[in-house]
Amino acid sequence: MLKKFRDWLDDRTGYRNVVRPLQRRVLPTGPKWGHATANTLLWMMLTVVITGVLMMASYSPSTTSAWSSVHYIDQNSAGAFLRGLHFYGSHAMIILFAIHTLRVLVVAAFRAPHEIVWITGLLLMPMVVVWAITGNPLSATQRGFSQIEVEGNIIASTPVIGPIIQRLLIGGDEVGNLTLTHLYSLHIFVFPLLVGLLLAIHLHQVYRHGLGSSPDDGSGGPARPYWPYQTVRNMTVFGITFSIVAVLAWRQGAPLDAPADPDLPHWTRPEWYFLFLFELRRYFGGSWEFIATAVIPGVALLLLIGMPAIDRMASKRMSAVFRGAIILAGVVAWGTLTGASVWRDWGDKEHQSLTAELEGHAERARELADRDGISPAGAISLLRNDSQTQGPRLFRQHCVSCHSHVDTNGEGIVAEEPSAPNLYRFASREWLAGMLDPEACASESYYGNTEFAEGDMVGSVQDTLADLDDDGKASLAQLIAALSAEAMLSSQAALDEQARADGTIELGVAAMVEEFACIECHKIGDEGELGAAPDLTGYGSADWLRALISNPEHERFYPDTNDRMPAFSASDGDSSRNLLTEHDLDLLIRWLRGDGEHQPVGATSGPDENASTEAGQGGRGPMRQLPTYRLIRTRHPRPRLMTPPNPSPTISCLHRSHLRGKLCGIGTV
Template sequence: MKQFLARYRRHELDDNVNFLATWIDDRTGYQSAWQWWVRHSTPVRPSWWNVTGPLLISVALLVAITGIGLAATYSPSSDHAWASVQFIESIPGGGFLRGLHYYGSHALVVLFGVHLIRLILTAAYRSPREIGWIAFLLLIPIVATAAVTGNPLSASGKAVAQIEVEGNIIGAAPVVGPILRTLLHGGSSVGHLTFIHLYLLHVLLLPLIGIGIGKLHIYLWLRNSRAAEHLPDEERSEIRATQRFMTAIAITIMFAALGHLAYHYGAPLDAPADPDLAQEPRPEWYFFALFELRSYFTGTTEFLATQVLPGVILGFLIVLPWIDRILARPVAKGMRMLLVIIGLGGFAYFTYLPISRDHADEHYQEFLVESAELGKRADFLAKAEGIPPGGPVELLRNDPKTRGPALFVTHCASCHSHIGKDALDIVAKKPSAPNLGFVASREWIAGLLDPDRIAGPEYFGNTAFGKAYRDDGYDEMISYVKEDLYGDLEGDELAARKEEVRKIVLALSAEAELPYQAGADADDIDAIGDGRLLLSGEKGEVGCADCHPYRGAGYEGYPDLNGYGSQNWLAEFIANPSHERFYGDRNDRMPAFKPEQGDSPQNVLSEQELLLIVDWLRRDWLMEQPDTSESPSTDKSEPSGSPPPDEAGSSTEAA
């Protein structure tokens, strides 16, 4: 009885399914459409050449689906575009989704080229396929335009520079060029409307046009294909199964490769666009050939390389079926082979030239490294602190690690160098003031109190104090360190004095409260306490309070040692080094960078710029990782507590 009921229910279910399928087919005709598709898509024989079309469609669908996912959280605005892309990167799976879209779009360009080569070599444009051939060719500028409108949507510095260059290329065309550029940019330059126009083109208009032309191409191709209808059913089924298996293998390999690239590398995201950051724009690799050809033309003739030449090539391909028709078969075959060789070879050659030139350009390679570091830094700051009210551009503008070096080069490096192990080296052409690499650190102060170094170029050697010592044989600070600090001490007395100096170094450096030295200062709290007593003259005979104010001891007129090297001390010193708290009338040439409060025209630096320089000198910025580094000093007798590693080994020569 149970078996009977089971069979009854199964037959009843089958009948219901068949009824529903018949009902839908009566109203849509999907079954006949499917049979038509199967009948026309079965090739005469299985071939790996036949996988290029399905591969192209599959990757196009992948790009479209991932694009829809990205559009769900993207904001087409110059103020929010980069932030929305960074948000996508930060959510679970967002980076993978964006990576699939990025690498899928590159694969789409490659597959268009491969499919085009296949169609040419197999003469798949011959009658009656001319219209389908033309439809495919019309998809090429659609895909190229989609790339041009999609790449800038991240609103990174590179992206904005690219769309500015591409807008200028479009604007170089006679008559309509300036109009098209204005429509693309939404004005005379890249701005808020630019991203709205790009987004509209990339997400709505171009996909609609591409889908329409693509459907026409596929329909005409299948309608006029050489299907295997004349073959026996059994053989046709075997061919269909084999071809589907080959296509499945190709699609699996392609999707696995795209997934690997998206997961392990992801799509790049450069720093937000900022007019203050230099750019050296380059197009994506598939536009390098046009980029190179453009360099052979100048001024108003550039459009010949970027618009006329591609148009001529496209026009030639459109009329290729009719050219082929008037040629003898052997000649036509040779023409097809020659066309592919010249086209592929020319594309490869003109793509290789700028790549090889950039690879040999040390300046450009340094720019790429710097751009990558800025992009990582901006992403880190956005994740750690969020997007500032002023927009993504403020991320790096408010970052001492990024902005500090640039401000230092502009305002300080005419006299000061910034050199030190694991530091960003900035070398003044004619150093005339102390090296400020790791200023106020234990190593820096130890060098200042070293008789062999204080009068050297690292400290006072190139200053008026060093000149006075060389010319007159005397300068208070230099003479004291070189002649009186250790004097004629020997043996145990010399060792004891060195220990006192070591504690003074620890105490004076602790006044700076350097972030990278906080752990070492905490470990040496007892030695720092002794050093403070030595500094103030309450203990020992080597105190500094005879000349410097310190914790209630000493007197005015020389640099105040209270808070020496701290943010407040450095900011006030740079603002006005001639203040009585610092050098007074003994100041050696250093200008006052902010002598007045507020935004006085007498101020060279704003309050924000001043603090950015100070925090950079103190290495007081948001760290990607906690400091676990050891002292850069190889001499274990030197005080410990050194700065963490920074940008490795880079160097800048300042004017």
């Protein structure tokens, strides 16, 4: 039955005329494991092509949708596995190409009549590398876009044709939406067509002249048919290679970095197989760069293409020595340059920090996409609306000249020249406790690196609060709890709720008003007056911070005494005059407060039932009003924090330093 079917199929298609030469193939020197590199490379190339075609069904090539579509592919385990096979298969293909080329060079398999096989193989290698390069940025990641920019600059250094090729790659002068369109067309059509044509010529020559094997390579054996002797070896090597790729695809998966965003830090390194050129450019700067990127690689390629002619002119011994020297020089040069680049990056703390930051951005973007989905604006909005990502960037840009944001382990953002308080966990109970601690207030976390280390404020805290008895310490703790509760921090919401329930907040407000006489300078709720020191109503809340950062010279803060802190968003009518947009201001505030949830831009945390829009209450946006508290006198009232006589008898020495206008207002109470 099966024979009748084969006869029928051959009668209709003539397939036996095609298969018969393959069945009759004979290896004159016998099967060899080394021959398996070519077959393994071919099958790996087919694997990459097939997985790429399958992913095309879900991929969308635009800056708005590319990252989202790749993330969608990764949501399914089968899709993630396919993408992993495609990713690791492309890298394996380049490695196999290098191994195969070295093997052919070692055994002199380029000798007649295999010259065209050798030349087409050499031309295929850079073609496959560039083919892989065009695929790297298609996920529209920060790393992919940065890499194609670096690789495009390497190509552009070639005189005359370099800039033309660069524009073909990236679609203009800068990486953007046209870049994906151009690269996608090149990746799925142009390069597959060119590689396919060269591969067809290459395979035709292989089948016409057989596998190249030098008779002097010392590995000759009796003639054997290709099937099954060589075929079994081919499938064994390919099976091992594919298994390694499959394990990596299943266990590791293809990486998906953060969505491309020009506002975020850039990765400035090409893929590993281009690192040697990246390093070589360091030694040929300026107008001589083309020597590293075009002349040296071009001369090396021409030398290899000319190997059949050189081999014919030299003796067998000289040819073997020359080939060995070329292999040794090539491997050492590539390894040395690549190793030097990796070693330099390994010792570069700034680069390592950038790498860690980019990895953090990638993890955060995937987390947000998994949790909240991706808006129609595209994946770029994931991190642009995320306070955990944008907060540190904005802080470094606008605040780090004075403030640090460093945790207890010393990790975080360190000010260039610290001259204002560390804002890590600002307005929390821990932060306020440190500010009112006789030792901590003089440390670098507060005023230790400022001119106030020996000033009245630090001295007053050290003199007045150092010897509190147990009742005084309890009252101070209640004051701290009440003032911190004004911030409505999500990190201590449960503690604040408990403090309200057990009366701690009410006692703390009483301590502020009566026992420690804070209202001598501050206003809190209906108690005290504005103008002498910052208003403590809603202290540390999102609205309070927005008003302070927008305009620190507002009546609620430092109308006459602000010296250094700029108004970041004081103009309501013309936002172009502001240092911070409303969007950026919201992100910075959410990060400072530790509100890390991916909220819509403009959202604030905490209740706002008692909001007021009166200009006298703070300027920009609604400000929460402090509820009216019933004042309770403690049994043993503590001395007020005043040291008369003062320049103004109504101003405590705790705040005289504020009135000098030398301290950035965000860190003071």
